[in-house]
Amino acid sequence: MSMLPTTLPAWLALLEARHAETHIDMGLDRVRAVKERMHLEFACPVIMVAGTNGKGSTCAMLESVLLHAGYRVGLYIKPHFLDFNERARINGGMASDAMLVDSFGFVESRRGDTALTYFEFTTLAIMHLISTAGVDVAILEVGLGGRLDAVNVIDADVAIVTSIDIDHAAWLGETREEIGFEKAGIFRPGKTAICSDPLAPQSLIRHAGDIGADLWLIGRDFNYQGDQQQWSFGGRTQRRNSLAYPALRGANQLLNASAALAALEALRMQLPCGAQEVRTGLALVELPGRFQVLAGRPTTVLDVAHNPHASSTLAQNLGNMGFHRYTYAVFGIMDDKDIAGVLAPMAGLVDHWCVADLPSPRSAKGDALAARVAALRPAGAKEADFSVSAFPDPAAAFANAVSRAEENDRIVVFGSFYTVAGVMAARKNSLH
Known part of the structure; x- marks a missing residue:
């Protein structure tokens, strides 16, 4: 076996060179096989977020509120703007080169002769990094679609689909119904499944029913109301009133914030968050490149x-x-x-x-x-x-x-x- 890279840039160069030769087949069998050899699992609640738009904002709001509530938070988010390390966040800061190099080495040691794409390899590495960092909660952003995305080899406790629109038609389908089915692939039997798209496709609703997921729809199971000054969230059992607007500007941010608060309501027994922590977390959230x-x-x-x-x-x-x-x-x-x-x-x-x-x-x-x-x-x-x-x-x-x-x-x-x-x-x- 040739010497493995010892620096992050060398690892990324190796994975990119390999990636050029790896044919992408859209199945999860290879990723699942390596995941099992890695014994990759999370000892904490996992929140998974898919959607055409709004994924990053929803992840950032969850991270901010949970950090302000005093929890240790791991976040996998993509893509990155300047440094690859932006994709792996532990407790509000980027993972170090050393942590990433260790995780890349671990995936490589368990990969055997299974070919992985750049995205599959780095996803497994970052999920391993977060799962071993002693966090109280892991937030995982899905890359493309949902059903066949490498992140989906993990079973989420709460799965969120933010919005369904046409973006990667060649991979995911030409209609919102086809895309909705792909995104609903992150739902799990008996677990909370949240959709904050006001026009949830029937395919998503049907799939949640078929597998026995607990589906929360905006407008039916949770909703929001707002005036110029403040807004409020209403869930199945929890109301949160007089909230400040999220620091992320823009028209869809109350949909995203409502999805985040619905997820926190579903996890309120494991990860209780007080009113002030929610207010502060939303007021101080940051996300580069989103308005x-x-x-x-x-x-x-x-x-x-x-x-x-x-x-x-x-x-x-x-x-x-x-x-x-x-x-x-x-x-x-x-x-x-x-x-x-x-x-x-x-x-x-x-x-x-x-x-x-x-x-x-x-x-x-x-x-x-x-x-x-x-x-x-x-x-x-x-x-x-x-x-x-x-x-x-x-x-x-x-x-x-x-x-x-x-x-x-x-x-x-x-x-x-x-x-x-x-x-x-x-x-x-x-x-x-």
Whole structure:
């Protein structure tokens, strides 16, 4: 056996090189076999979160409330913006390189000759890391779909599906009914299954019934009400009144917060959380790249919106921000996305488009993207009021927007994790 890597960058390089050769078959048999050889299990409650949009926000709210309630919390969340370590959080901080290297070595020692993709290998490693870190609760975010996602080799005590929309049609299906069935694959017999999509697909409701999961639907088993100042949550047995709005801004955050509070209600015997801890946890939650408004001027907003549902939410949030003279968009997107559907809600809000190639073979090409965006030009618009330019990467597109935008303009970075990550990295480098 050749020497194993001793550093995190070397491990990631090895897994990426292997990944290029690993054919993805969408089954869980290989992951399950390695999981069993690892004896991977959790001695604490596990909350699993799937959904097209809102997964990250729901995970972040759960983590924040539980930390404020004094529990040790493990969180697996993806993808990462700047450092791989962002994917594994123990007690509110990123896992160290040393912890990750140990976990990668452990998976490798139990893998035998079973081929694992990059995603499967790193998922098993991070779940092992969290399961051995002495946490009181584990929160696991599902990557793609649910039923066949590597995270789903674990049985969750509470499974949450946040929203069901069309995103990865090639893998998950063309309709909300097909996608709903895939996401419902994380539900378990006799365990709490929460759906915070106001229009839960029949396929999800039926699957929960077929397997005997305890299904909580928003509007039926739990709900929320809000005015300008505060909001309240009502569950099956628990009410939480006069809550502050979550620190994460945006239209869907009360749906996400309600799902998190429903999960905490289901686990109230194992993990009781007081009213003040819930209030503080929601008021202080942070999540990079989800309608993240940076300090300073011109106003800069980072949002990973990359499907029509997320894009229309972003447009709604931008509409609530007050007056800005011009809006500059830094936009890059994967070619397999519904690009027209992502652009449509933003068309009337953006004056100047800086489109970018992304560092992925799946990236939509800048010139082709520029041509699509140019079609959004309002009739008779002057060059000063509407422009489109293409750039080789998000950093160059952002630099151009910054050079042109004035104090009372705003810059919106969206379209992909890669777009936001490219701008975050550029800003980080310019601050050093």
